[in-house]
Amino acid sequence: MTRESSALQQQDHVVVIPYPGQGHINPLLQFAKRLASKGLKATMAATPYAIKSITAHNVAVELISDGFDQGGFAEASSVQAYLESFETAGSRTLTELIKKYEDTECPITCVVCLQTERPVCSAAFFTNSAAICSIFCYIHHGMLKVPIETEDLPVKIGSVAELCRDDLPTFLRTPGAYPAYLTMKVNQYNNLSKTDWILCNSFQALEDKEVKAIAELWPAKLIGPMIPSSYLDGRIKGDKGYGASLWKPLSEQCLNWLEGKVSKSVIYVSFGSMVSLSIKQMEEVAWGLKNCGWSFMWVVRESEQSKLPNDFLDSIQEDKGLVVSWCNQLEVLAHESIGCFVTHCGWNSTTEGLGLGVPMVGMPVWADQSTNAKYIEDVWRVGVRAKEDESGVVGREEVERCVGEVMEDERSEEIRRNARKVSELSREAMSEGGSSDKNIDEFVEQLKLMQH
Ligand code: UDP
Numbered sequence: 001m002t003r004e005s006s007a008l009q010q011q012d013h014v015v016v017i018p019y020p021g022q023g024h025i026n027p028l029l030q031f032a033k034r035l036a037s038k039g040l041k042a043t044m045a046a047t048p049y050a051i052k053s054i055t056a057h058n059v060a061v062e063l064i065s066d067g068f069d070q071g072g073f074a075e076a077s078s079v080q081a082y083l084e085s086f087e088t089a090g091s092r093t094l095t096e097l098i099k100k101y102e103d104t105e106c107p108i109t110c111v112v113c114l115q116t117e118r119p120v121c122s123a124a125f126f127t128n129s130a131a132i133c134s135i136f137c138y139i140h141h142g143m144l145k146v147p148i149e150t151e152d153l154p155v156k157i158g159s160v161a162e163l164c165r166d167d168l169p170t171f172l173r174t175p176g177a178y179p180a181y182l183t184m185k186v187n188q189y190n191n192l193s194k195t196d197w198i199l200c201n202s203f204q205a206l207e208d209k210e211v212k213a214i215a216e217l218w219p220a221k222l223i224g225p226m227i228p229s230s231y232l233d234g235r236i237k238g239d240k241g242y243g244a245s246l247w248k249p250l251s252e253q254c255l256n257w258l259e260g261k262v263s264k265s266v267i268y269v270s271f272g273s274m275v276s277l278s279i280k281q282m283e284e285v286a287w288g289l290k291n292c293g294w295s296f297m298w299v300v301r302e303s304e305q306s307k308l309p310n311d312f313l314d315s316i317q318e319d320k321g322l323v324v325s326w327c328n329q330l331e332v333l334a335h336e337s338i339g340c341f342v343t344h345c346g347w348n349s350t351t352e353g354l355g356l357g358v359p360m361v362g363m364p365v366w367a368d369q370s371t372n373a374k375y376i377e378d379v380w381r382v383g384v385r386a387k388e389d390e391s392g393v394v395g396r397e398e399v400e401r402c403v404g405e406v407m408e409d410e411r412s413e414e415i416r417r418n419a420r421k422v423s424e425l426s427r428e429a430m431s432e433g434g435s436s437d438k439n440i441d442e443f444v445e446q447l448k449l450m451q452h
Helices: 003-009 022-037 079-101 130-140 179-187 204-213 251-258 279-292 302-307 329-333 347-355 369-379 396-407 412-430 435-451
Strands: 013-017 041-046 059-063 108-113 121-126 155-157 161-163 197-200 266-270 295-299 321-324 338-343 360-362 383-385
Touching: 013 022, 013 079, 022 041, 022 059, 022 121, 022 347, 022 435, 041 079, 079 108, 079 179, 108 435, 121 435, 130 155, 130 179, 130 204, 130 369, 155 204, 161 369, 197 435, 204 412, 204 435, 251 295, 251 321, 251 329, 266 279, 266 329, 279 295, 279 302, 279 396, 329 338, 329 347, 338 347, 338 396, 347 369, 347 412, 360 369, 360 396, 369 383, 383 396, 383 412, 396 412, 412 435
Parallel strands: 013 041, 013 108, 041 059, 108 121, 121 197, 266 295, 266 338, 295 321, 338 360, 360 383
Antiparallel strands: 155 161
16 A cells, blocks of 8 residues: 555544543543544543543543552642653653554544643643633743732733732742642643644633733634533534543432422532632531522532531521532533532633523632632623632621622622623534634644645
């Protein structure tokens, strides 16, 4: 067979590699599904800890190592030790994976991961908002110094938001507390000139100005929101969930409980997969939810449940409140009965709330969450942000006030209207000819041209 004819039979093969956390696996797996729906072969390479949770149609799964093949992150002595090992063992096993496919009909032609300098084409995939990416990009280029000096405040992103200290990522507010994560975030901008594409899980109508403001330093294509297709454009058949869940979702129990509840009358509460609240903060959220009078469904991961106040569960009428260890968040958010999402403002949860048009109460805890909360309240105006007291706790009255504001107070109508609008824009971005859809098509076309 000539080289040309063998090339014709080859299918472009993209491998996506997430950091093994729920908030990274979800958008990258979704991206892999999109690529598969556009005719590419897509594979997710995941660590032994993450791989068990992945069951997506049309996306193959391959193993790579993070150097901790028994327990993953939990086995590492520190965040830094884990990240270093993930980079070294990950690169080595990725090279082996590329070799494995070398003489097949689908050699790996592109690798998509967080930060990348790879032996084949590559795309750096940013799982944060473009606003957050701008901030770390400024830092990488020395245009913003850490720790942030008072004279550098507010930090301006494009011509949209003015971020004061409390709106900045915690990695910058208290840089000493998270040195490894801060380094990882800033290092994502190393070697970007050697990568073929920069992709970001956001979309033009949401963050046009942010992305334009730093386009020369960070020429990213916005390809989001990376939410299963059924909730947006519906073009990928049967794509109702991410296809990855590190914990077992109590799907049936949740849907049964929501069944029959009045439209837009339930508060859904979740702090994502990583946040761990203090006992005091758990207590305030618990009584705030009970006192607000609305029905609520609260995800409290098993490892957090011992922090619930002793008499809390017994004091809640079965019909009024449900605490679950994990759920299918999209399924819940899409349910007619949900009227408000109390969220830690992780970027995936934020895009899900925006995509499904659910008004939000932001209760950010760490990482990029404060910046996302600022945007929810002041830029997109689809919710409110709960304020902490002097001791850094959001009190029960504040929880009640925020839920009230979103559910029934004066601003509620405007917030709902804005939420509906952003939901439409999210759908448009992913629909045929939408801004993100075009960017994904362009990626696929360029990849094909580069190979053949
Ligand atoms: N999630 C879920 N079930 C839950 C809680 C969260 O499926 O009970 C999903 C949620 O839909 C989102 C992800 O977990 O896609 C959390 O990612 P995010 O970026 O919001 O937060 P992180 O967990 O990274 O802090």
